[in-house]
Amino acid sequence: MHELSLCEAIAGVVRPHAEGRHVDVVRVRIGALRQVVPESLEFCWSLIRDHERMPDAELELEFVPAEVVCRSCQARSRISSRWSVLCPRCDSADVEVVRGNEFMVTSLDVT
Secondary structure, eight states: TTTTHHHHHHHHHHHHHHTTSSSSEEEEEEEEEOOHHHHHHHHHHHHHHTTOOOOHHHEEEEEEEEEEEEEOOOOOEEESSSSSSOOOTTTOOEEEEESSOOEEEEEEEOO
């Protein structure tokens, strides 16, 4: 379950920015290709936030769909499968992923 290590990484980013203040919300942007199970991430966050002294910190997730640009047919397309990054128009594997690999803390609400 890599979600636990992802939550540890999130806490590692939050801690220095919170500077001892109460953390209310942590917003995270996650690309579809990161293969994160939202329920597992939220469960792991509930464990980590208590350990990191952020017991009320809610995790808000923003999911980003995967998008590729095909080098063969030049199409820019959204892909629906997390397991395949073929061009949906021509089935070429010669694609550049332009969205969907994101994983970042985008903002915090602290008091």
